Amino acid sequence: MDKFILNYFNTIRISIAISIGVAISLFLILIISKDPGASIGYLFLSPFLSRIRLESLISVAAPIIFCGIAIAIPFQAKIFNVGAEGALFIGAVAGVVFAIVTKMPPLIHIPLTLLVAGLAGGIWGLIPGFLKAKWNTSELVVSLMMNYVAYFLGLYIINYYFRDKAAGALVSLRISSSAWISTLPFFSRTSWSIVIALTFALLVYFLLYHTTLGYEIRTTGFNLHFAKFGGINVFKIIILAQIIGGFIAGVGGMTEIMAIHRRFNWQVSPGFGWDGVMVAIIGRNHPILIIFASLFLAYLRIGGHHLNLMSDVPYEMVSVIQSVIILLITAEAFLVQWKERITVKEAERKEIPHGTTS
């Protein structure tokens, strides 16, 4: 039994954290709601109860996965670049512009559009990276500011040059249909974007743990002096990690547009970049864990959305639940002691016969 617990320790720890979060939310619902039974059902069960909702869950997860892995790469290099939101936004703007003005066969148009979006996002990652490597400015501050720059610059470009004057709202022209991402066969809502997101997650996993570049990124993160000493060009790595992160966020933003909106209609920044920060933390910057964290976050979102529609519990509830769970998982020390106790018991049994002294 102890052995089993040790092997699945991380999974168990996260499950316990989640359970506590759930328990707290149950408690809150019991207090707030007049019909707690139904409310609990909306929040926790409804995402599974209809095929449409299950499919929306997957669609919602896709951009979060993109942003999670986009953030994880600089985070692994201990670069606190939180610019995924800006990279995603500007990537989408660039991609939309490209997809409005060009027309090609879908098989070329789709990857090319994503590439344009990625490059724009990459540039957004490059700037804080370069400033950090060159003058040691805080990438946190610069990337935050870049988020605003992306927002205003993006809206300016869209509203002044590509606005659809026929539409009632401030939205761009439609992108060429050759750049649309379609739904998956046999699905009504889930599009190929989740497949693209998962592919990127696997690629990033491979990048980080099985390539020389990934080794350089992680080593730089663990000990900058050591990386330099070993001959790693940390200047290059710090910049590169942020470019790759920005690239992926940009692709993620454009995928969302191509699959769902098919024109630029974000008048407020969509917030996926911040979800990305969250799932990167929960998933400990590991791409595979980030996939699960994103699905989980999407599940909470869908349930929360449904709860809000159907009951008297406010949407803010969901934020509370999310925060509780994230707090619990992030507190590294949480339950670690428990693991130690078991390891120690195992080791004592093996190594120290009873009653020995020196």
Added chain:
Amino acid sequence: MVAILEAKNIVKVYPNGVVANKGVSISVEENTIHALVGENGSGKTTLMKVIFGIEKPQDGEVFFQGRKVQVKNPHDAIALGIGMVHQHFMLAPDLTVAENLVLGQEPLKNKFVLDTKKAQEITQEISEKYKLPVPPNKKIKDLPLGIKQRVEILKVLLRNAKLLILDEPTSVLTPQETEVLFQTLRELKKYGKTIIFISHKLKEIKEISDKVTVMRDGRIIDTRDANELSEHDISFLMVGRDISYERVSASEAIGEPLLKVNNISFTNEENSPVLKNISFEIKAGEIVGLAGIEGNGQNELVEILTGLRKADKGELFLKQENINNLSPRKLREKKICYIPADRMKNGVAEKTTLEENFIVDRYCQPPFSRGFRLNWKYIEKYSKELIRKFQILAHSSKATVDSLSGGNIQKVVVARELSADPKIIVADQPTRGIDVGSEELVHNLLIDARDKGSAVFLISANLDEIIKLSSKIMVIYQGEIVARFDKIDGIRDVDLGHYMLGLKRGEV
């Protein structure tokens, strides 16, 4: 005699399952200097961490001044009157020396703000009292190891502990500094203090201690009066075999000059000249030793040689080739390897595995990687081989470095660097913190490399080591080479000492 400290049947198992203390009992008499010795990884640091409240034991009890005590954290320990100088320092790198010293008992202005001036005064005062000079306003992260060590010691002295635990305090000190420290310790003993002293240097143990306790593999082997034991006995108790201290024979085949250093000068950020016109050469098959007190420019010189720093003036040559301003990567490609003095800062990434630490200079060459893809299978096999060959005590090649004992971490660094098939070896304190048995191993490896035609530049605070290994010796003082010895026979450490302290200058 009364025991000030008694630990009974201490059992400590680390989270990874390593049993570092397997039922250890030790009794330390009041007002003595008690040495704790043992091979790397035998559990000395662990035992001290238990007593100081850093590690929680699974079993056992601790008595202090006759009373049973529960030391849950260092705070409790300090309150009881126990102080500890750690093997890997625990100073705040971004604070100044003065701030670090007063940390936890800061003199305050207006009840809230740190009184910086007062802190500096306190620092000056204590540093003069114990003759351990430190720069009060420098940040810890900008200091060389030897100075950090002094800060650690002063910090404990300032807290007026009754029992001082010193975990390898001399491993980063020169003999002169050690002598000063020993005077301080004797002085402290006169004031009635008790000292637990960990060291791998037998001469020191013999010189300073009253009692010696020997540990091996998590257990205590023996405790004896120091004057009953010879250095020989101690090393025999520790490693179970004899060790040679003879000067090694000079290499026969001395070849062409491999490394040439021409007129290197360097001025630091504060505009003081740190290196002044340093010139020397090292031939293939030669070990050139650089003696000097830490902080006389050795760090900067080594960093310039290894590409981590640029000289203001002067040139470096590998054979005929100018290697000025090459990056660390380029220098490593030219087979220049480097054992850094500060292993935790430069030598390892402590939160990663041994495997990842072994490949930092070679991950982009086959067979460690092909194209961009790392070959983890091979890396694992290779790492296991290094662990075996260098006798590193680790429970797996996937263990993280921070789960190793100090000496074993040093061996990780040495193993990586010496296995790189180097032409030039820059070895800065290569045996720092390593036990006598492993020291012999490292020395033999350096000699092997020399005999295979490498050029070795040996920087060491340990004069015995320099005299034992070097074919030529230089002494550095305030950034200048103040003496050169091309013949080593008959040189004694005191001779070198005069030059190191700047009391004498040779023909250079």
